Amino acid sequence: MRLFNTLAAAGLLLALTACGPNNNDDSLPESGTSASAGVDAFPVSVPHKFGTTEIKAEPKRIVTVGLVEQDALLALGVVPTATTEWFGEKPGAIWPWAEAALGSAPKPQVLTFTDGIQFEKVAALRPDLILAVYSGLTSEDYAKLSKMAPTVAQPKGQVDYGVGWQELTRTVGVSVGRKAQAEKLVTDTEARFAEVKREHPEFAGKTGLMATTYEGYWVYGTQDPRGRLLTDLGFTLPAGLDEVTGKEFGANLSKERTDLLDTDLLVWIVDKYDADKAKVQADPLYAKLKVKTEARDLYVENLEQVGAATSFISVLSLPYLLDKLVPQMAAAVDGNPSTAVQRA
Secondary structure: OHHHHHHHHHOHHHOOOOOOOOOOOOOOOOOOOOOOOOOOOOOEEEEEOOEEEEEOOOOOOEEEOOOOHHHHHHHOOOOOOEEEOOOOOOHHHOOHHHHHHHOOOOOOEEEOOOOOOOHHHHHHOOOOEEEOOOOOOOHHHHHHHHOOOOEEOOOOOOOOOOOOHHHHHHHHHHHOOOHHHHHHHHHHHHHHHHHHHHHOHHHOOOEEEEEEOOOOOEEEOOOOHHHHHHHHOOOEOOOOHHHHHOOOOEEEOOHHHHHHHOOOEEEEEEOOHHHHHHHHHHOHHHHOOHHHHOOOEEEEEOOOHHHHHHHHOOOOHHHHHHHHHHHHHHHHOOOOOOOOOOOO
């Protein structure tokens, strides 16, 4: 299961995108947080999969071993000491949608995830808080990390890598003493979703699905942030999807279940836009589905910003994503196959 979790984060979550080498030096950053203002009183207690973590004082040296927590931290005005890179080889593991929130602060040191958590490097950073909310942390991982610093693991009762952006933002907010600010971030982003739904009533009741081309066809389920993005916009995920994904964030489709792809909207997250699109559409099983013949599918490349934001699903990536991806969705579901989906 540990091997699956490592592959899930480094590969399955993003169609086997390869993580690049860590080209950062091993020097310790001087500061991990911006100046605090209006910080909640400590200690605070944060429940998670492996119990409850007490954080006794405002953390100053935060290391993220989860894969997207840096966005929530930056949105709250906190710069982590180190981040764990999921994909993209961005300096500091900071994508363009988060650069304004980082401002002129030094970029975090980057840890890699190619072979799992870099425990020795985490320890060398002397963290006073470790965040692993969007992760597949095992009990053994948690035991090691919690000896180094208070560690907040993934939520109880949810699949690994399945936490929604709302809960992740709130959990990070409580952990760093910024509960009210986190709640405002969630409320403001949910208001943007409500605005988009008003602008696109045609999404309501339509079926939607996100997929990638890992070992055939891999679909993201009801417990995955990408699947929730569609339902947050008014789409309904196809009946029978949970039977395929089970207790994971997604799963491969057998040839007998290719029918699940035949939705009103199908978003493909691919490695190479032109090559993978051509390969999918040439598949005889796929080519006969209405989702293809009626041009209800669209494709995003995972290392381009829209594709990356589609997988990141954070309070910082979502405003950008809603601006860029929603117009493509609208073109795909308009009922007119001749309407071209304009790649953002």
